[in-house]
Amino acid sequence: MAKNFRGKNIEKKRGTCPSCGRTGVKLLHEVKKDDKTIMVCKICKSVDPAKIKV
Numbered sequence: 001m002a003k004n005f006r007g008k009n010i011e012k013k014r015g016t017c018p019s020c021g022r023t024g025v026k027l028l029h030e031v032k033k034d035d036k037t038i039m040v041c042k043i044c045k046s047v048d049p050a051k052i053k054v
Ligand SMILES: [Zn+2]
Pocket: 017, 018, 019, 020, 021, 022, 040, 041, 042, 043, 044
């Protein structure tokens, strides 16, 4: 479990970050926005969720 984010597992998590709009980033961090959970990249995990447009 400790190595979840390493190796091939991360390939499945690549996508477009809804916050910064970058493509091919690893979406590893859950952020709660309203009543749903969205996945953002490591850069955006510290960004205010209210600024994330989904
Ligand atoms: Zn991002």
